Amino acid sequence: MTASTSPLIGGLGGRKARVLISGAEVGDEQIRQRAVRLADRLDLQGIDRVASRLDNGIHWLVLDLAVRELGGVHVPLPTFFSPEQVAHALASSGAHCVVTAGGAPAPPGSMGALGTLDGGMLAQWRTEAAAPVGLPAGTACVTYTSGTTGRPKGVCLSGDTLLTVASSLVQASSSIAPRRHLCLMPLSTLLENVAGLYATLLSDAQIALPSLAEIGYTGASGLDVPTLLRCLHRYQPESVILVPQLLLAVVMAAESGAPLPASLRYIAVGGGRVGPGLLARARALGLPVFEGYGLTECASVVCLNRPDASRDGSVGKALPHARVAVVDGELQVEGARALGYLGSEPLPDGPIRTGDLGHVDADGFVHVTGRRKNVFITAFGRNVSPEWVESELLSHPDLAQAVVWGEAQADNVAVLVPRRADLDDAALARAVAQVNAGLPDYARVSRIVRAPAPFSASAGLLTPNGRPRRDAILSHFQAEVDASYRRPAAVPSTGVSA
CATH class of the missing domain: 3.40.50.12780 (ANL, N-terminal domain)
Structure with missing residues (x-):
């Protein structure tokens, strides 16, 4: 040649x-x-x-x-x-x-x-x-x-x-x-x-x-x-x-x-x-x-x-x-x-x-504001790109991983992995509240599901390059997500946009 x-x-x-x-x-x-x-x-x-x-x-x-x-x-x-x-x-x-x-x-x-x-x-x-x-x-x-x-x-x-x-x-x-x-x-x-x-x-x-x-x-x-x-x-x-x-x-x-x-x-x-x-x-x-x-x-x-x-x-x-x-x-x-x-x-x-x-x-x-297929619509008709909210959550030093959802709900839930195992639930809620302060009310997270371990590829919850498998995570934590909506909100709301 x-x-x-x-x-x-x-x-x-x-x-x-x-x-x-x-x-x-x-x-x-x-x-x-x-x-x-x-x-x-x-x-x-x-x-x-x-x-x-x-x-x-x-x-x-x-x-x-x-x-x-x-x-x-x-x-x-x-x-x-x-x-x-x-x-x-x-x-x-x-x-x-x-x-x-x-x-x-x-x-x-x-x-x-x-x-x-x-x-x-x-x-x-x-x-x-x-x-x-x-x-x-x-x-x-x-x-x-x-x-x-x-x-x-x-x-x-x-x-x-x-x-x-x-x-x-x-x-x-x-x-x-x-x-x-x-x-x-x-x-x-x-x-x-x-x-x-x-x-x-x-x-x-x-x-x-x-x-x-x-x-x-x-x-x-x-x-x-x-x-x-x-x-x-x-x-x-x-x-x-x-x-x-x-x-x-x-x-x-x-x-x-x-x-x-x-x-x-x-x-x-x-x-x-x-x-x-x-x-x-x-x-x-x-x-x-x-x-x-x-x-x-x-x-x-x-x-x-x-x-x-x-x-x-x-x-x-x-x-x-x-x-x-x-x-x-x-x-x-x-x-x-x-x-x-x-x-x-x-x-x-x-x-x-x-x-x-x-x-x-x-x-x-x-x-870029999000993926079309991931957008959910709240009970008040607001379209939310979860990637936007998740990126704001992950900018907080106490939060390592996050997946947000709120389809047909009055408020939103986040499945969260804290950056430190010793971070208690009250501190986790404070971190989310601090992020919420910079978000419009329809995009704020009011409910928290704390994951017991980081999302991983071996558990089928991350792609090999580290992106969350959104559907797999929400399915895995479905019972906890449902239970969060039967309890009072973990993070106080400052109002709801109709």
């Missing part, structure tokens, strides 16, 4: 230390050679559809670049996927093989070892024989959304689309041009893959790629904050991408006196609604936090606040490649788009219907 056909490999600019891993520096030429050799090996085997289940690090990057060089399809499998989810992803994608770290056990859905790759650092496994799976023409990546059920959905994306979004991010961040990006999210997450890896490669900056353990991840959704802080200080990044839960952890640590690296110049936050209270707390600490918005069907980022165009309460303006409109209260996006879903028809022509409610203000800033 002809070397360096991929813009990502061809664009490696000969920097002495493009990638930093556990203090070691890996230069462009070494990355390029390893990726091209690996692409040649896969080509000789006749393999062009490769699944991977790898930790963050140089091996993930080299394999991804090799598949791009090959013009093949990469199917990244999150390390937090259950065995059943891994087997489903391998079968539904039709991957020819699955690659793991050398010495790792055989992954679910594999039939036996095919050998090693990349100097023995990677293991290659044969997948179970199955009928060929057709993919939309041009598919370069199949990324799996965690969804709201146990079976993830595969989304097919082209290489050109991925690079379009990455290039747009480089353009949008040109006023900052961070020189070192630290990948804190799993590389199998599309957001970090596109905005972390690809955008950084295209901008000729350094990438720091610690393992997930070095970052502080434990299990599917656990995080050791002291380890995370040590990682930040070790790599001294100028840019990072955080989900709201990570931002809250960093803010609470800093508020408790933990020092943060002075190198940070751009903290992008996405993956869920960020309460204005949390953003205000972050900025009070001097953190350069900017909220964004995107979705898998649009190849990740669609909108982003940046230093030269930022507005509190918004997710920023659309990136150069994207256009956002509002139809019947729902955000619709044109620009980069997925080719389709595995096992389904291609996406229909026209803009992507996001399912998110919101508006675009007169200056072009996009505001």
